[in-house]
Amino acid sequence: MKVDRFLSPAEVAEMLQVSMRTLDRYRRAGTGPDYCRIANRVRYRQRDVTAWVRAQKVDTNTHQGLTGGRSED
Helix, strand or coil: CCCEECCCCHHHHHHHHCHHHHHHHHHHHHCCCCCEEEEEEEEEEEHHHHHHHCCCCCCCCCCCCCCCEEEEE
């Protein structure tokens, strides 16, 4: 059985290049990576963080941007 690597909030914030406060906001809003509470501490499984990052990808070939496909002149 392979054991998941658990990351602290500080490690995840550094990985994502966001502040700890931003990561906390993501967690409270339910918009960030899945997390676990272990011994009353927040921990992230590395595979959950990786999956969350992949889910944030925007396909530039199909994404029309904020202008709805119209060019801004």
